[in-house]
Every structure is written in structure tokens, then in C-alpha cells.
Amino acid sequence: MERLEFRLLGFPEFRLNGRRVELALRKAAALLIYLAEAGGPVAREVAATLLWPETDEEAARARLRRTLHKIRVAFGTEVIAAAGASLSLHPALAVELDSKVFEHACNVGPLDEASDIYRGDYLGGFSLPDCPEFDEWVFFRREALRSRLVQALERTIEAKIAGGEPRSAVVHATRLAALDPLSESAHRHLIRAHLAAGDRAAAERQIESCVRLLRDELGVGPDPATLALVREPTQDVTLDVPRTRYVEVDGIHLAYQTVGSGPTDIGLVPGFISHVERIWEDSRCRAWISAISRMGRLILFDRRGMGLSDRVGVRPTVETTAQDILAVMNAAGSRRALLIGASEGGPGCVRFAIDHPDRLIGLVLWGSLAKGSRASDYPFALTAAQYDLWKQRLIAGWGGPAEIETFAPGLSGDRQAETWWAGLLRAASSPGAVAGLLEALRDTDVRSLLARVSAPTVVLHRSGDRAVRVEAGRLLAAGIPGARFIEVAGNDHWFWVGDQQPLLDSIGALARSS
Structure with a gap:
């Protein structure tokens, strides 16, 4: 069985039986990636509309046929199966996506392996400016995988510290802090790792770096719990965070x-x-x-x-x-x-x-x-259409303090609260993943x-x-x-x-x- 490999963490690469295949046409690469991630048949009209949104239906289908031909020529074999009105990767191929391997490792471990697989953000440096729906799909997928990486790193750091491997914890925590330099939580993970490794000087330097970044970039000071990590905490500063x-x-x-x-x-x-x-x-x-x-x-x-x-x-x-x-x-x-x-x-x-x-x-x-959501006998909620517009607004602001003025108007304008909320959103979910949660809420009764x-x-x-x-x-x-x-x-x-x-x-x- 022929083996088709996708390397999608970073700029995309394709290999057939170990041989790297170059796809000069970006939309050919995009089509392959979309089909691989779908894991099943995709309607031709969906693929055509996704990649040629401003083109009429007949012209889009013609461009889709030419793109399929170029993919066949590049690989020297059929890698896409066309069955009537749908397209899918050829069932005779053994397909591997590093994005899927990464997710599997996040779910079942080992978490070290998961973070090693993540060599770069999903489709980093790859975009289709004239295909906004495709770029939006990539954005959601990228944020979901990045969120999984943060989760895997946090869990790995705690496991390494608990398992008596603080030096390894420092390596993972350094990577975590680099992913989001304005996350006070990430800095705390690195400070704890340095302390576990017995390097108090490095922990104090990290606190200084954290304080400087928060002050210069956000205009806020650190949480007392951060400062308390390298001094004897007073009773009213913080609680000991329990083990997860x-x-x-x-x-x-x-x-x-x-x-x-x-x-x-x-x-x-x-x-x-x-x-x-x-x-x-x-x-x-x-x-x-x-x-x-x-x-x-x-x-x-x-x-x-x-x-x-x-x-x-x-x-x-x-x-x-x-x-x-x-x-x-x-x-x-x-x-x-x-x-x-x-x-x-x-x-x-x-x-x-x-x-x-x-x-x-x-x-x-x-x-x-x-x-x-609203019904004739439940008039004090948003209609389904209004709810979907609110959902879009929330997702559009993801990564920042999205909708804090709705959830906590008393904290709107509080830079420290806004920074915390933005960081919690990024760590807790991703735009694509939270969309499904919000849709479930909309339909709850x-x-x-x-x-x-x-x-x-x-x-x-x-x-x-x-x-x-x-x-x-x-x-x-x-x-x-x-x-x-x-x-x-x-x-x-x-x-x-x-x-x-x-x-x-x-x-x-x-x-x-x-």
C-alpha cells in the first residue's frame, strides 16, 4: 500500500512513499489538505466554492478539474478519488497527518511526544488571500492545535516537576513562555520549574522579565501570587494551588x-x-x-x-x-x-x-x-440569528478580552482583569472549538x-x-x-x-x- 504523508505543522509538505512532492499551485495544496483533514467525502461544489469563491459555478468546477489534473501529475498517481459529486483521498492510500498524530498523542500520551511533533503552527506561512473561508478554516484549526500544545506543555511541566525531572520541566516551560510572552501563567510555570531545579537566580530573573513585559506591554503589575513564588508568602497573598x-x-x-x-x-x-x-x-x-x-x-x-x-x-x-x-x-x-x-x-x-x-x-x-435562545413562550433570550451574530463577535475577539464588557462590565477597562481573561480564553479553548460549545448552548432547552x-x-x-x-x-x-x-x-x-x-x-x- 502506498503511503501519503502530510506535514502540516509548519509550512506544508507532502511525501509519497518517502519522496517529497512539490506542489507549486497553492490551491492544489489547499485542496489536498482540506480533503485530508475532512477524513471523508467532500462535495465538489463545497471544494469549488471554498477555493474559488468569487467565480461562477461552471468556471469554478473547470478550475477544480484542472487542479485535480495538476495534483495527479505532481504525484504521478491518483491520490484523490472522484466519486460522482464528491471528492476524497484515495482509499488505497495509507494516509498520515502530523496534525492528527499530534492530537492523538495529546489524548493518549506520551505528552513529551506530542510537544515534539508540534514543530510549528498549523500551516504556518501558508494562506490564500482570495479565499477568506479557507483562511478562516485554517485559523480555527491553527488555534485549536495551538491550544492543545499549551495544554500538553502545562501538563508535561507539572508531571516533570512531580517526577523529579526539573531540568526537563525548564525546557518545556521555556517553550511555553515563548508561545505567549504576556501570559503570567506561563511565566509562573517557568519560575516554578527553575525553583524545582534549584536555580533561584534564574527564577528571580524570570520574575523580573515578567514584571517588565507586563509593565511595558500592558501597563499592569504582576499578580501578588507571582511575586510570592520567590519569597515567603503571606497568608493573604494566595492559596496553594491544588494538584490537578x-x-x-x-x-x-x-x-x-x-x-x-x-x-x-x-x-x-x-x-x-x-x-x-x-x-x-x-x-x-x-x-x-x-x-x-x-x-x-x-x-x-x-x-x-x-x-x-x-x-x-x-x-x-x-x-x-x-x-x-x-x-x-x-x-x-x-x-x-x-x-x-x-x-x-x-x-x-x-x-x-x-x-x-x-x-x-x-x-x-x-x-x-x-x-x-428565544421562543414564542421564552421571549427574554436572543433569537437564534442574534445568538449566532453574538457568537461571531465573541470569536472575532478571541485572544483578547472578548466580551468582558458583557460578562463583567464592572471590570471593563481594568487592564489586569482583561489580560487575565484574554489568557484564560486562549488556554481554555480555541475559536473553532468554542463555536460548537456555543451552538450546543443555543439549542439547550x-x-x-x-x-x-x-x-x-x-x-x-x-x-x-x-x-x-x-x-x-x-x-x-x-x-x-x-x-x-x-x-x-x-x-x-x-x-x-x-x-x-x-x-x-x-x-x-x-x-x-x-
Whole structure:
């Protein structure tokens, strides 16, 4: 069987049976790459429109035929199979893509191998300026793979330090810091690696570099937790970041942490964006975690497809979120827990409450909702079309502090908060991956399940919430038997910003009643 190899991490290269094949025509290369990544048949009209968007249908098809001929000539054999109205790579070929090999190594290990495979950004230096849809597809794919690299490096660094290989951790951490020089988290990984290797001077130089970059590029100072790494931390500077652990469910690895040791287990089910390690970088988040961990043992986790958990190729559902909650509780040794469903995490908590009532102490739903988009009997959400426009705006701003003025208007203009949020977004997901998560939220509807929730429930919502209107919270509470609704003053969607006391009081009351 002939072997066709794609080297797509970096400027693209193609090899047939070990022989490098030159494709002078960029659109020929683009067609091959698109078919290889698709992994199955692609309609001719889709390929033609993608590569010749401004050309009429007949002319585009003619150009597609000429491109197929040039590919055949370059390789000296048929590498693309044309079956009626569709195209695919020839089934007789053994095909290998380094991008797919990289993803496989990220999923199953070894992680060292994954970072070695990543020799450059996806299709680095390759673009088709007259094909905006193709370039957008490349952008999403590039960001997804880059996000996986960051995740692999972070996990490798921690594993190397824990395994007594600090010098190797320094190598990986140096690469991580170079990927995103303005990420304070990346600098902290490198500082910790230097300290683990016994090189305090290098750690202090790295802190100086971090301080200088943040000051010169962003006009902000470092978080006290960064400075505390090389001095004796005071009690109010930071909490020790707990170890991130993993549990496997359906072949997917979920990242989780436990904080505190109280008698009551409290599980936080996050919204559409989360990262169990990056949340510690914000002083407000740390203060909130500290407050909750004094009430009980807090269980933090990233849902599948998000943060440090494995990426998945399918849209998450409320059923899979309920499965994730159960898997993490089992892994943490939790028999029963009080669940806090934040924003989009709420519908998954509702599903869990119905599927596993015996595992639930109570529910606290913050800024949450029962349905993701508007309907005639649910008028206080965006229409599907409006939602898709908002999704496009969020994705367009990815990499920066996207939509912080919606989620936390109280922090808009706060350079340190904006830098943290931008870094968390980049680490937690990618534009292409988060699009699927947002589409799943848009299509969520658990209204028919609310009446079946039997757990004690408190619903809290800020009166001026810009992300999820307060009416959504009222409906949620009205639909759950016996639920209590608390309207909180303010317009910040994030629970750790603004007045947090009503939320802390509600959690404390339910925890004590258990």
C-alpha cells in the first residue's frame, strides 16, 4: 500500500512513499489538505466554492478539474478519488497527518511526544488571500492545535516537576513562555520549574522579565501570587494551588481539583469557559475559592472539551455534562454534594438532579437559564440569528478580552482583569472549538425537566445581568418546585465579581442543612 504523508505543522509538505512532492499551485495544496483533514467525502461544489469563491459555478468546477489534473501529475498517481459529486483521498492510500498524530498523542500520551511533533503552527506561512473561508478554516484549526500544545506543555511541566525531572520541566516551560510572552501563567510555570531545579537566580530573573513585559506591554503589575513564588508568602497573598487530577469517562480525560476538607462536598459546575488552573491567577477568584473552601470541600472541574480536559469532536449536551459531574464526584470520593451551577452549567445540574437525586444535597443556580435562545413562550433570550451574530463577535475577539464588557462590565477597562481573561480564553479553548460549545448552548432547552427536580434549590441572578437576563432566572426558579429566587443588585454575570455575599450565604445555608 502506498503511503501519503502530510506535514502540516509548519509550512506544508507532502511525501509519497518517502519522496517529497512539490506542489507549486497553492490551491492544489489547499485542496489536498482540506480533503485530508475532512477524513471523508467532500462535495465538489463545497471544494469549488471554498477555493474559488468569487467565480461562477461552471468556471469554478473547470478550475477544480484542472487542479485535480495538476495534483495527479505532481504525484504521478491518483491520490484523490472522484466519486460522482464528491471528492476524497484515495482509499488505497495509507494516509498520515502530523496534525492528527499530534492530537492523538495529546489524548493518549506520551505528552513529551506530542510537544515534539508540534514543530510549528498549523500551516504556518501558508494562506490564500482570495479565499477568506479557507483562511478562516485554517485559523480555527491553527488555534485549536495551538491550544492543545499549551495544554500538553502545562501538563508535561507539572508531571516533570512531580517526577523529579526539573531540568526537563525548564525546557518545556521555556517553550511555553515563548508561545505567549504576556501570559503570567506561563511565566509562573517557568519560575516554578527553575525553583524545582534549584536555580533561584534564574527564577528571580524570570520574575523580573515578567514584571517588565507586563509593565511595558500592558501597563499592569504582576499578580501578588507571582511575586510570592520567590519569597515567603503571606497568608493573604494566595492559596496553594491544588494538584490537578484526571478521571477518564467514555475515553475522555476530565481535569479536576479539590480544595478544603470540610464535611460537605461542594461541586462547581462552570459555564461555557473554564480552566481549573487559570482561575487561580485572578485574586477575586482565589478569594471566592478561599471563602467556599472554608464551608466544605470544593470540587472544581473542566467539562469535556474545555480547559485542561480532553478536547472532543462533538457538541456537549446536558446529558454528557451530568455524566461528567458524576465521574468527577466518583473520582473525588464524593457520595453526595451540593452543586453550584454557574450560567451554562445550570442545565447540566438540572439533568444531574433528575438522574441522580440520591447524590445531591441541593442546587444553587447562579446567572443560569433553562433555554439558550428565544421562543414564542421564552421571549427574554436572543433569537437564534442574534445568538449566532453574538457568537461571531465573541470569536472575532478571541485572544483578547472578548466580551468582558458583557460578562463583567464592572471590570471593563481594568487592564489586569482583561489580560487575565484574554489568557484564560486562549488556554481554555480555541475559536473553532468554542463555536460548537456555543451552538450546543443555543439549542439547550431543559424547561420540561424543571418540575422533576426534587432537591432544595436556590436561584440567584443579578438584576442587570447583560449575558443572561434576570427573567431567565425567575423562570428557572418558578419551574423548580419549592425553589427560592434571590435577585442580586448589579450587572456582572460572573459570580466572583461584585456583591458575592448573597451567593455565599445561600451556599453556606444549604451546606449547613446537610
